[in-house]
Amino acid sequence: MASLSEYLPYAFALIIAIPFLVLLRQFVHSxxxxxxxxxxxxSVKSNSENKAQAYERMTLFLERIKPSNxxxxxxxxxxxxxxxxxTEKTINEEFEYNSSQxxxxxKNSWQNIVDSKLAIIDLLHKTYEGLSNEVNLEEFKTILLVNYMNGNDYISATIEDLRREILIVA
Known part of the structure; x- marks a missing residue:
């Protein structure tokens, strides 16, 4: 039968080791x-950078589809x-490229962007339908610009909405 004195070094080592193990556990947990x-x-920083980049890309898209451009x-x-x-092909390709944004x-901003894209394409077709066959390309472009300027400037309104929204998000 072993005496208590034989286990004393192990007990002493255990008493010393337990506080170190507790401190080590707390350190690892912290x-x-x-x-x-x-x-x-x-992650939050990355997400906010992604949002800012999305607003920038979609603003650039809207600028590119303005009839003046x-x-x-x-x-x-x-x-x-x-x-x-x-022109319609270019608009659709760029829109598809940016659709992940x-x-x-x-939701409202995205819908405004989609509506702006569709309105520009519709303006192209309506301007063409209202012309005689004697009109050349330069005259068509001028009429397209005039039609856009006489209508609502929905692209600028959408860009302004994007500006307001990013200020709210930021």
Whole structure:
């Protein structure tokens, strides 16, 4: 039968080791919590950067589809229907490229962007339908600009809505 004195060194080592183990556990737990908080902050920062980038990209998209910018694209030797086809194709391709940005925009802002895109395409077609066959491309472009200027400036209104929304989000 072993005496109590044989277990005394083990008991002493255990008594000394327990506080160190408790402190080590607390240190590891605190370290993990700090790292989790850091990851959350980085995630929030990244998300806000993504939102800002989405607003920038969609504002650039809207600027590009303004008729004053659209009429500068493509060769002057195109037929009007070719210009309309290429312009509509360009608008749709750029819109599709940027469509993932809707994840970061408000529902109303995204709908305004979609409506602006559709309104520009509709304006292209309505302007073409209202013309005689004797009109050349330069005249068509001028009429397109006049029609846009005489209507509601929905693109500028949408950009202004995006500005207000990003100020609220930021």
């Amino acid at each position: 370290y993990i919590n700090l790292k989790n908080q850091e990851l959350k902050l980085l 659209l009429i500068q694209k493509f060769d002057k030797g195109l037929a009007i229907h070719e210009f309309i086809f290429l 809707q994840l970061y925009l408000g």
